[in-house]
Amino acid sequence: MPSAKSLANLKPITKENAAEYARRGAIVKRKNAELRKLEKEKEKNMKQELLLLLSLAIKKGVLADSDEFLSLEEIEDKNISVQTAINVAMIQRAMMGDVQAAQYIRDTTGQKPTDKVELDQSLTIEAWAKNHDVEL
DSSP states (O other), X not given: OOOHXXXXXXXXXXXXXXXXXXXXXXXXXXXXXXXXXXXXXXXXXXHHHHHHHHHSBSSSSOOOOGGGOSSHHHHTTSOOBXXXXXXXXXXXXXHTTOHHHHHXXXXXXXXXXXXXXXXXXXXXXXXXXXXXXXXX
């Protein structure tokens, strides 16, 4: 409950100050919309930059085609992309027992399990009556 002092500070809203409040609110709303737009652009640029960096080669020269190697061991001397290097490192860590690396691989390949909850919302009148101690 507001105190008597804070209630004494309240001023009635008139047509003049209502218009001023609406104008100020519109300015704030416009600024917030502009900030949201800038944040989205920033996120988009970061994502694009990360995708570009992931596609870069580890060494200068032509990237090795993934069809060129038949085992992880053969990859070591090849010029691969940063993304490929990360994926190889995660596979190697998973093979050594790193559960988080295994989960990363599972999730990245689209095999992440989902929690499924099934709910039966059907309730008979008889069951409701029984649960509420009501005789029919």
